Amino acid sequence: MKKVREEVKPNGGHSLYDLFDDMIKQMFNITDEEYDFIAEHATDEDLSTFLEALGTLDTESTFTQRRKSLEVRNKYLEMYKQT
Numbered sequence: 001m002k003k004v005r006e007e008v009k010p011n012g013g014h015s016l017y018d019l020f021d022d023m024i025k026q027m028f029n030i031t032d033e034e035y036d037f038i039a040e041h042a043t044d045e046d047l048s049t050f051l052e053a054l055g056t057l058d059t060e061s062t063f064t065q066r067r068k069s070l071e072v073r074n075k076y077l078e079m080y081k082q083t
Contacts, residue, residue, distance in 0.1 A: 046076075
């Protein structure tokens with residue numbers, strides 16, 4: 001089981017957007033600030049790769065898609081730490 005960092009907490013908003021954001025933050029084990037940084041600084045291609053890990057309604061994501069998504073996440077978290 002994945003251990004979620006203590007600082008990663010869902011906002012608990014009631015809109016569909018809040019639920020979607022919380023799902024992404026928990027899946028990638030990132031904080032609000034880290035999530036905002038990725039959203040602001042990532043290229044369109046990187047964002048697409050990042051979100052491929054979610055899969056679709058019809059199919060789950062592959063191991064390769066998840067690995068690439070984590071590579072994108074790690075790239076932007078390193079940039080975040082440097083700021």
